[in-house]
Amino acid sequence: MTENQPLFRALADPTRRDILLMLRGTDLTIAQVADNFDMTRAAVKKHLTVLSDGGLITVRAQGRERYNTLNPNAxxxxxxxxxxxxxxxxxxxxxxxxxxxxxxx
Amino acid sequence: MTENQPLFRALADPTRRDILLMLRGTDLTIAQVADNFDMTRAAVKKHLTVLSDGGLITVRAQGRERYNTLNPNAxxxxxxxxxxxxxxxxxxxxxxxxxxxxxxx
DNA sequence: TTGACATGATACCATTTGGTATTATATCTA
DNA sequence: TAGATATAATACCAAATGGTATCATGTCAA
CATH class of the missing domain: 1.20.5 (Single alpha-helices involved in coiled-coils or other helix-helix interfaces)
Known part of the structure; x- marks a missing residue:
């Protein structure tokens, strides 16, 4: 019953919730997501990792870029x-x- | 858009989610809630405060006891x-x- | 009134968390 | 190939978080 923890944890941060809203409609690279925030790419990348751990997004590599996609079943x-x-x-x-x-x- | 933070934060902890499930059907005092966990009454009280801050429960004083009630609109x-x-x-x-x-x- | 009991308040501690800085690796492009 | 770009990895830091211990306060009951 506690296997939902990564999901609930992922939603507990306002930046991460904003990222999710941002990913409706379009997939974005780490740099593209980071452009919308006043923080380092590294910090944004950490948030994306937490979102991925929570099953909320999936990451697709394309060349040197990583596109982050909202998971429909999230x-x-x-x-x-x-x-x-x-x-x-x-x-x-x-x-x-x-x-x-x-x-x- | 970020006024939901106390609510999302309240749900991010497994103990607090368990407390909410526990409060379905019955109102419980702090001591009664604490009996179900392997932690101090003080710790449970902190969790109840966070749940209250998130609008998930309301507290009703009755004598020296405080009954915690699940908020229907939570x-x-x-x-x-x-x-x-x-x-x-x-x-x-x-x-x-x-x-x-x-x-x- | 006095003692037991339920809670409140505070100080304190270890761990987690959100963030930066730095360095390394891979990939595109001229 | 060389340089620029996108990301990965790591170490580090301050603040928040979950927990305990301790003491104060209010209330019930004999």
Whole structure:
């Protein structure tokens, strides 16, 4: 149940979340991503490694460049985890509903 | 766009995610939560503070005890953030679909 | 009132994390 | 081939993080 840790960790940094948004639609090299931030290429590369470890992106080598691509299935584990709470909310609403109905009698 | 940071940060720790699962259905005091972990009450309290900062739980005082309650609206900001990618996936599928159709001609 | 109990607050510590700087390697291009 | 470019790898640093220990405060119950 804790195998999601690299994924949750990857999303915990604002720079990395921005990178993900940036990768919607286009694949970008490390240098291209780094151009959008006020930090070193090396720092950006570290973030990309964390994103890769979390399964959020995949890296494709092309010559001396590395294109970073958003992984379409990336968020499935998070959505699954969030769904563990849906049943609870439903039950809560049911409780509320029956309480109201009982009150209306 | 970065006001979600406390929320994402709160979810980045496995202990805190376990606490959230634990709070489905029942409200628990700090001591009750701490009984489920191999760490100090103080450490658990810190985690609960982070969860509270992230808007994931609310704390209700009752006598000398503090009951921690899961916040029903907790995950809405995350779901909203994840939805920023849905349009992209859809567009990707549309691209794929039209490519296939074109190929079939 | 007094002692036990639940929590709050603080100081402190080791590890992780986000970042830089530097050097090395590979690849494109003139 | 030589130089420029894109990335890799490593060492290093400051700050944040997860944890403990300790002491203070408030509340329950006899």
């Amino acid at each position: 968020f499935a584990p998070i959505k699954d985890w969030l769904s563990f709470f849906d049943a609870f909310w439903d039950a809560r609403l049911d409780d509320l509903k029956s309480a109201i109905e009982k009150d209306a009698q | 995950f809405a900001p995350i779901k909203d953030w994840l939805s920023f990618f849905d349009a992209f996936w859809d567009a990707r599928l549309d691209d794929l679909k039209s490519a296939i159709e074109k190929d079939a001609q």
